[in-house]
Amino acid sequence: MENFIIYNPTKLHFGDEVVENLGKETKSYGKKTLLLYGKGSVVRNGYYQQVVDQLNKSEIEIIEYAGIKSNPLISDVEAAAELGRKHQVDSIVALGGGSVIDSAKIVALCIPEALNAWAVMKYRVKTKEATPILAVLTLAATGTEMNGAAVVQNPETKEKIGHWNPLSYPKHSFLDPSFTATVPEDYTAYGVVDLIAHAFESYFGKGDSPLSDRFVVAVVEDAMEFGPKLLENLTDYDYRANIMLDATCALNGILSYGKAGGDWGVHSIGHTLSVLFDTPHGASLSIAYPAWMKLQKKNNPERLEKLAKQLFGSEDVDLLIQGMEEFFVKMKSPIRLNEIGIGDDKCEEFVELMIKNNVSGYNYQLSKENLREIVDFMK
Amino acid sequence: MENFIIYNPTKLHFGDEVVENLGKETKSYGKKTLLLYGKGSVVRNGYYQQVVDQLNKSEIEIIEYAGIKSNPLISDVEAAAELGRKHQVDSIVALGGGSVIDSAKIVALCIPEALNAWAVMKYRVKTKEATPILAVLTLAATGTEMNGAAVVQNPETKEKIGHWNPLSYPKHSFLDPSFTATVPEDYTAYGVVDLIAHAFESYFGKGDSPLSDRFVVAVVEDAMEFGPKLLENLTDYDYRANIMLDATCALNGILSYGKAGGDWGVHSIGHTLSVLFDTPHGASLSIAYPAWMKLQKKNNPERLEKLAKQLFGSEDVDLLIQGMEEFFVKMKSPIRLNEIGIGDDKCEEFVELMIKNNVSGYNYQLSKENLREIVDFMK
Numbered sequence: 105m106e107n108f109i110i111y112n113p114t115k116l117h118f119g120d121e122v123v124e125n126l127g128k129e130t131k132s133y134g135k136k137t138l139l140l141y142g143k144g145s146v147v148r149n150g151y152y153q154q155v156v157d158q159l160n161k162s163e164i165e166i167i168e169y170a171g172i173k174s175n176p177l178i179s180d181v182e183a184a185a186e187l188g189r190k191h192q193v194d195s196i197v198a199l200g201g202g203s204v205i206d207s208a209k210i211v212a213l214c215i216p217e218a219l220n221a222w223a224v225m226k227y228r229v230k231t232k233e234a235t236p237i238l239a240v241l242t243l244a245a246t247g248t249e250m251n252g253a254a255v256v257q258n259p260e261t262k263e264k265i266g267h268w269n270p271l272s273y274p275k276h277s278f279l280d281p282s283f284t285a286t287v288p289e290d291y292t293a294y295g296v297v298d299l300i301a302h303a304f305e306s307y308f309g310k311g312d313s314p315l316s317d318r319f320v321v322a323v324v325e326d327a328m329e330f331g332p333k334l335l336e337n338l339t340d341y342d343y344r345a346n347i348m349l350d351a352t353c354a355l356n357g358i359l360s361y362g363k364a365g366g367d368w369g370v371h372s373i374g375h376t377l378s379v380l381f382d383t384p385h386g387a388s389l390s391i392a393y394p395a396w397m398k399l400q401k402k403n404n405p406e407r408l409e410k411l412a413k414q415l416f417g418s419e420d421v422d423l424l425i426q427g428m429e430e431f432f433v434k435m436k437s438p439i440r441l442n443e444i445g446i447g448d449d450k451c452e453e454f455v456e457l458m459i460k461n462n463v464s465g466y467n468y469q470l471s472k473e474n475l476r477e478i479v480d481f482m483k
Numbered sequence: 484m485e486n487f488i489i490y491n492p493t494k495l496h497f498g499d500e501v502v503e504n505l506g507k508e509t510k511s512y513g514k515k516t517l518l519l520y521g522k523g524s525v526v527r528n529g530y531y532q533q534v535v536d537q538l539n540k541s542e543i544e545i546i547e548y549a550g551i552k553s554n555p556l557i558s559d560v561e562a563a564a565e566l567g568r569k570h571q572v573d574s575i576v577a578l579g580g581g582s583v584i585d586s587a588k589i590v591a592l593c594i595p596e597a598l599n600a601w602a603v604m605k606y607r608v609k610t611k612e613a614t615p616i617l618a619v620l621t622l623a624a625t626g627t628e629m630n631g632a633a634v635v636q637n638p639e640t641k642e643k644i645g646h647w648n649p650l651s652y653p654k655h656s657f658l659d660p661s662f663t664a665t666v667p668e669d670y671t672a673y674g675v676v677d678l679i680a681h682a683f684e685s686y687f688g689k690g691d692s693p694l695s696d697r698f699v700v701a702v703v704e705d706a707m708e709f710g711p712k713l714l715e716n717l718t719d720y721d722y723r724a725n726i727m728l729d730a731t732c733a734l735n736g737i738l739s740y741g742k743a744g745g746d747w748g749v750h751s752i753g754h755t756l757s758v759l760f761d762t763p764h765g766a767s768l769s770i771a772y773p774a775w776m777k778l779q780k781k782n783n784p785e786r787l788e789k790l791a792k793q794l795f796g797s798e799d800v801d802l803l804i805q806g807m808e809e810f811f812v813k814m815k816s817p818i819r820l821n822e823i824g825i826g827d828d829k830c831e832e833f834v835e836l837m838i839k840n841n842v843s844g845y846n847y848q849l850s851k852e853n854l855r856e857i858v859d860f861m862k
Binding site: 105106107108109110111112113114115116117118119120122250312313314315318319321322323325326329330342345346349350352353356358361362 | 484485486487488489490491492493494495496497498499501629691692693694697698700701702704705708709721724725728729731732735737740741
């Protein structure tokens with residue numbers, strides 16, 4: 105077992121109508137907040153109004169920044185940070201899914217000292233403080249509500265990268281499963297794929313921690329039980345709650361106790377797909393994970409055999425890969441590039457960009473040849 | 484699923500030589516600390532000296548209180564609090580197992596406003612602040628290193644009771660598995676029993692949370708895999724590490740996500756055994772849990788059937804009870820009262836004290852008749 109630290113300062117409020125506590129908690133940081141959200145769906149679905157009502161009730165002055173994209177852009181982060189700085193906000197209320205909350209994390213790091221957002225993302229400047237974040241989650245997927253990670257993309261450099269910062273944990277996160285009830289079928293499915301991929305990234309991280317392995321299996325089994333049920337009944341509160349809790353636990357640290365972090369090679373591959381073809385994150389992962397497993401079956405089968413045994417009762421890696429592919433198909437998430445309109449003619453561009461961006465895992469290194477093989481498995 | 488909050492402010496340092504960070508972290512709260520420990524074993528085994536060396540290195544002034552008992556007494560808590568108050572300590576370093584750290588938690592609540600310790604335990608006085616606690620754990624069992632709970636007994640009132648307080652989380656806990664390498668076979672086994680019992684208390688708590696059920700099974704399976712291996716090789720670092728992590732996770736909140744707390748009926752029964760006969764906590768639980776399960780098999784079999792299925796692959800509750808009894812026997816922990824010298828002649832006193840102390844669970848109520856039946860199952 106590796107040495108490790110357990111520390112997670114986020115206070116997470118989970119359940120029916122927990123947003124009622126948002127105003128009071130926001131007020132504790134001061135009277136002016138930057139309300140960050142994405143497209144109009146939170147307005148149409150009434151979540152925006154519920155949040156504004158709670159903030160009004162506590163007499164919070166609201167500065168708004170709307171329009172964060174699904175694959176969040178560094179330009180929006182820059183603009184939101186400038187707005188927040190100009191109005192000297194005391195906090196950020198991030199209403200949305202991973203893209204909005206991730207953006208809020210970088211905005212929060214930029215505001216106090218007027219830092220450049222992409223320089224923050226690339227660790228080129230030192231961050232000393234962050235504006236407090238209160239997150240209201242509307243999509244169960246990334247786990248950003250209870251960790252210090254953020255992913256943002258830069259179209260100019262063709263990079264979609266992650267930034268981790270101990271200052272980036274939301275102070276409070278509010279998870280009402282009802283706030284995810286209007287997520288359409290495809291993005292509901294992508295969220296389930298994403299959380300399972302997070303659990304796998306922990307499983308394939310460096311270090312040997314049998315309890316963490318068991319926790320990974322617990323989260324994946326739960327998601328594989330309730331994901332398909334949820335697709336059949338998108339408004340069921342308990343199914344939404346189970347998947348929402350799975351997503352939080354997949355990336356709030358629990359699954360990496362005793363390990364030196366996750367692998368993250370597959371995410372890195374998926375990010376390249378997204379930056380090139382605007383592929384939804386979850387869809388990129390249901391294509392990339394089976395392909396990556398097929399490569400590792402050949403090169404490093406040991407961990408795959410253990411996972412196969414724990415998830416499917418047999419050490420046969422083919423059963424694991426087949427089982428996951430069948431599950432992704434059941435979730436209507438793509439498992440091959442041609443399903444999302446990416447023909448063989450675009451594969452060279454894909455491989456080249458991965459090579460240029462040094463796509464690899466922390467535990468399982470990926471050579472140029474490996475990346476080519478993985479793309480072949482995606483066809 | 485029940486509404487719930489995830490919040491755990493303890494920073495837990497886990498692994499080889501983590502105590503090297505103790506001095507620096509203690510210093511962050513001020514230069515004078517109350518060092519609390521139990522019997523001389525920490526001195527004999529060198530842990531005391533390692534802790535003192537680290538505190539000296541950071542020029543911390545140490546006030547000592549030694550002699551906390553295995554079943555910790557309220558009188559020691561009172562005396563330690565008076566000592567800490569007199570010397571105006573800035574922090575408490577608790578070196579030991581559950582008894583020492585639990586005592587430290589009540590001491591910490593008493594010091595700032597000179598509160599009476601038993602009144603604190605019984606929630607008769609309001610607590611507003613607590614002296615910061617830094618825990619150095621020497622026994623994997625109770626999970627106290629990462630929660631707000633403390634159990635102390637009062638021989639005068641013949642009560643052994645728990646107190647939970649959001650102020651009671653240690654600020655830092657240092658878990659070096661090597662610090663548990665000298666725990667003898669019996670207390671090593673009792674620790675494993677205790678952590679499994681904590682996981683079960685969560686399982687039998689109010690609310691339906693499939694992921695938490697799976698996390699419970701993960702912890703119990705891990706402990707059932709590595710507990711017997713550890714008994715065969717008491718100084719193995721990895722076995723010690725696995726069990727230590729199991730014990731922390733059994734009671735740091737993870738297993739109760741989505742539930743309204745645990746049941747705690749069996750712990751309440753066990754505490755009565757300890758207060759009457761000075762039975763080690765773990766030993767009381769390996770006797771009490773099978774007996775409680777035999778009662779519930781008759782009255783409320785549903786959850787037991789699910790646990791049997793998840794742990795032993797069949798809904799047959801008898802298999803579950805038999806499996807747990809066999810495991811406890813393998814761990815050389817008692818499963819009947821006569822194994823610890825309690826004859827039938829003492830059972831009436833036992834039942835009477837449970838009735839007097841209103842022993843029951845939060846989820847599964849226990850009538851007087853139920854308590855009698857449970858004791859019959861213990862014979």
